[in-house]
Amino acid sequence: MREAEICTWLGDKKGAISFTVDDGWPGCREEMARAGFRGTYYWFGPAWRTTTQWLKVLVEEGHEIGAHSTTHLCLPSPHNETPQAFWKDRPEEGAVEAYRRDEIDPNVSVIEQETGEPVLSMAWPCGCTDPSRMKAAEPYFLGVRGYYDEVANLRWIDDVNTATPHAFLNLNASVRFDPSFVHRAAAEGKWAIITTHESTGAEGIDYIGDHLDELWAAPVGEVLKYIKVRDAARILGFRRRSGSISFTIRHDLPVFARSTLNGRALLPVVYDNPVTIKVYLRDDERVSRVTAGVTARIDKEDGDTGYGPGGGQTAGRATDIPFRAGAGYITFETPAKPARRIRVVTQSPDNRVR
Secondary structure, rough: OEEEOOOOOHHHHOEEEEEEEOOOOOOOHHHOOOOOOOEEEOOOOOOOOOOOOOHHHHHOOOEEEEEEOOOOOOOOOOOOOOHHHHHOOOHHHHHHHHOOOOOOOOHHHHHHHOOOOOOOOOOOOOOOOHHHHHHHHHHOEEEEEEOOOOOOOOOOOOOEEEOOOOOOOOEEOEOOOOOOHHHHHHHHOOOEEEEOOOHOOOOOHHHHHHOOOEEEOOOOHHHHHHHHHHOOOOEEEEEEOOOEEEEEOOOOOOOOOOOOOOHHHHHEEEEOOEEEEEEOOOOOOOOOOOEEEOOOOOOOOOOOOOHHHHHHHHOOOOOOOOOOOOOOEEEEEEEEOOOEEEOOOOOOOOOOOO
């Protein structure tokens, strides 16, 4: 039988969706709060913007502030007919350095100064990018959101993303709210990103809220962190005994240390976010509790975990974590760094789940 796995999306939802608002407008906050999810606001500046106080307010409400360049320059690629033509150009060192210096460094620096949080993602102005700009963005962001605009004319971007996107530096997104993106994300196990601007911001928020039973709705940066950890984490040393199930979950992603072109340090990105674990049960197993404890690092990939007698030496005190019972399985959330030793207690004195 199957043992345990890391779920594709947080909460074991069928798909994921992110709602984004471009150009630094602070609208849609009340609508998203009523619908029960948070979004990403892409801010451009400080070329002509002087008001930044609301950036901190949005972060305190749980939203993400993403980069959107300094001047919002919408310069399309000359080769935008097909993905093959798009990649015809090669990154040019001078263009890469210029874009970092002029369009990324000032933008990211102001956002991090105002919010105290690392900038995790960016959105291309008007969806316009090219290999040089993508190379410029690589040292800063977990991903960059694209979208199909008549200026950029990258038609293939108007789509949902696979569970692990094909191009993290030019993520697919809708040009406007489209209910089919919601349904495709759930039906295909994919990630939909909705692009909006101030004039059309609230459209679709209630519709997304009505589908939170099957979709994980979260800011772009949170979804990107989940994907990175999910794809890097491993479940090791799985053991099923009478009365318990135990295993270790870990990943080895380093801290994403970032800096400006001139070497000034930006805020680091730490992959300490939780992932959802699904543990499969036999017909006669009932779970009474789940515990997790931080463990020492191990190097063995399979077989004996290397944690000593009994399959695990816990460095920190194990604590109870909440779990959800399903039909033949349980799910729960836990970080994977530092490594966690998980213990699932499958029997209680009266043999009842409690």
